[in-house]
Amino acid sequence: MKTFKWFIAGIFLLLPLLQGCKAEKPELPVINLNAPVLSGVLEDGIIVLNWAPVTDAISYRVEIKDAEASEYKTIGTVSYSPFNVPEIETLVGHTYDLRVKAINGDSESDWSNVVSLEVIRLLPLPVIRCEADFTSINVEWSAVEGASSYSVEHKVSVASDWTVDYTGNETSFRISELESGVSYDVRVGAVADGFSMTYSDVVTMSTAEAPSTFISSGEQLATWLAGISVETTEVAALANDIDMQGITITPASGFAGTLEGQGHAIKNLTSSVPLFAQNSGTIKALVLDESCSFTAESNVFGPLVGRSIGGAYKNVVNKASVTYSATADVDVEIVLGGLVGLVEGARFENCSNEGNISFNAPGCVHKNASLGGLAGLVNNNEGGSSVFFACVNSGKVSLNAKYGDPVNDFSGTGTNNAIGINLGGIVGTSSLSNENNVSFEQCVNETGAVISLYHSDIVPLPTKTDGSSGPVSVAGILGFGQGRFNQCSNLGLIKAVSLAEGDPSEAEMKKKNYLLKVGGIAGMPWDDLAIESCTNSGNIEVEYYGLYDNDDKWRAAVGGICAQGAYNSTGTYVQGCTVDGNITVSGKGTVGVGGVIGVIGKQVNNTVTANCHITVNGRKGDVGGLVGYVVGGAANYTIKGCSCAATIFADSDWGPYDKTWYYSIGGLMGRWSGANGEGSNASMTGGCVFSGSISSIYQTRVGIIVGAVRGNKKVVFGESNNPIRVSGKFSRKDVEELTINSENLETYQCGYIQEENTTTMHVVCE
Secondary structure (H helix, E strand, C coil): CHHHHHHHHHHHHHHHHHHHHCCCCCCCCCCCCCCCCEEEEEECCEEEEEECCCCCCCEEEEEEEECCCCCCEEEEEECCCCEECCCCCCCCCCEEEEEEEEEECCEECCCCCCEEEECCCECCCCCEEEEECCCCEEEEECCCCCCCEEEEEEEECCCCCCEEEEEECCCEEEECCCCCCCEEEEEEEEECCCCECEECCCEEEECCCCCCEEECCHHHHHHHHHHCCCCCCCEEEECCCEECCCCCCCCECCCCCEEECCCCEEECCEECCCCEEEECCEEECCEECCCCEEECCCCEECCCEEEEECCEEECCEECCEEEEECCCCECCCEEEECCEEEEECCEEECCEECCCEEEEEEEEEECCEEEECCEEEECCCCCCCEEEECCEECCCEEEEEEECCCCCCCCCCCCCCCCCEEEECCEEEECCCCCCCEEEECCEECCCCCEEEEEECCCCCCCCCCCCCCCEEEECCEEEEEEEEECCEECCCEEEEECCCCCCCHHHHCCCCCCEEEECCEEEEEEEEEEECCEECCCEEEEEECCCCCCCCCCEEEECCEEECCCCCCCCEEECCEECCCEEEEEECEEEEECCEEECCEEECCEECCCCEEEEEECEEEEECCEEEEEHHHCCEEEECCEECCEEEEEECCCCCCCCCCEEEECCEEEEECCCCCCCCEEECCCCEECCEEECCCCCEEECCEEEEECCCEEEECECCECEEECCEEEECCEEEEECCCCCHHHHCEEEECCCCEEEECEEEC
16 A cells, blocks of 8 residues: 555656646757858869858758759769869760758758859860962961960951861861961861860961962073062062073072062973072972972072171972082082072071082082081071971981182182081081171981081191181081080981091091081081070081091081080080980091080080990090090080980000090090189089990090090089989990999999099999
């Protein structure tokens, strides 16, 4: 009974609690959330959304839909902004609508404003160049990595709608059937799967006014040439290809107007005179066909123009052969060019030569000569600066004669300069004026475009060792002179042969005043040469008979990029260039040979690759992976950030002769020869690398870095905090081949140091 009473009492005690459980929950307060204000951008193909924080919001829901669809889908609930929309698995080029709402528990804001964005991925922009004539515009553009096709479009400049002219994967197109004297806008688009169209910058071009003269036959061309002069400023055009079969021309005495070739060719012309004796006008889009041939009757000759005083040449092509022949000694200056003979200030753009340019006088003595694939001699004293832009030589340039001493004071062309004997793939000799320069931009001497000089019987020259009689220079772009080079390339063989009869005695050889300069890009400078971002992939082959007495200064020079810098100027330099063609030198002469520069000149960030083999076998000289010979009195000399991985072999053809120092051979520098006294020094700063192999059978002055250091100047190689790094194979007289390591590096880093010289070497083994 007692237990029951306690049970009843417990129920009464729990009753209030049970009644409380049945009571309704209190209502939470309503939170009013403002709708976010949404913005969005497309960055590198990714949609980035931004909104300002909403008061009392804890999170945000993001939704997206295709603009053509009706329903949104949620792609994220986040607590922050900005928000990167995850990659969308659909076609690039679709437009998407996006919105956001703020959330706090059960409270939600209205949807934000809708942001619409097109999802695109863009290729790099094509870079285009345009050239207009009367009724057409020629468009060229750079290839875009990843592009599968291109679109060429144009419109009249005042119009808004574009016309598509071409779709395909070529990188050039000619827009035709335009109106004369009208301004047009041109653009090129690039596209690939997964990318939207990328357009180049718009180029505005005006077609030329309609010509006053149309030339449609060989007879009309001959009549027109004979009737114009330096006073003629009209605009003329070829209406079609011109057949000159059986027609003789009288060259125009001068021209100051515009000749529009419109891409047409002059064919079947056999001539001993050029089309224009003199030109100061503009010649465009003209072709001298391979069916033409020119045999020069004058000593200054180009098949298109003999002498250009100013003037411009655009998209002009020569495919014809140009020859000067002689069966007796030649005592006049010979100037031959594939387009123009003598240039006194002119601009050449996208011009090319495919014909062979040759001076043939076998067994005959000659003096000054200058041969070039485009121009023989550029002398800017009168006409201002000259420019060769994107010009190409793919024809052979050759000279074959018995060498004679070039004179100093020859003035047969009015140049008043001793031009020496020079051959170049683009220009033979350039800029004998210090005021007006010559520049070469993106010029190429092509594979198969052999530049070759052959001289026989050089022994009878007078006794001179001062080099005063003029250079003999052979190179892929410019033989001899002054100039600036940027992004030029030589792909062809450069070959120079100078022979003495039999095996001349030492006394006879010391009479040689014949100093050969051979380079992949340039030969010898008149004053300064600035060479940047150039490449030599062509082989260089030299057989040289010349001076080998004890004169340290006057010597032949062979370099993968440049034969020689200027002795009395610090303005010659080579920067950012690459050499991977072979260099082979033989004969009985004194030669400085370098992978980049043969003799003196500054170097920065150049590379001689492992594809390059430097092989030298002569009487005397200096050979280096970067430079052969450096003389002290030429002001400070610096090599910085350069590397050589070449295979280098050099030796004297005397064999085991007692003078085993006749060659100085170094992985980076052959010899530094500083004059005694205060003033000059040489330095090879940090960042330089040698990783190839170097060897000689009979020579002792062989070093993995430098062959020999002469004079009492201070010479520094490397830097304490940035030393020269070396590796590779090494051998010399009495040292069998070994691998360079940290234990033998100090022994073999330099072949010879003059006792009184102060030399510091910072070198480590990789």
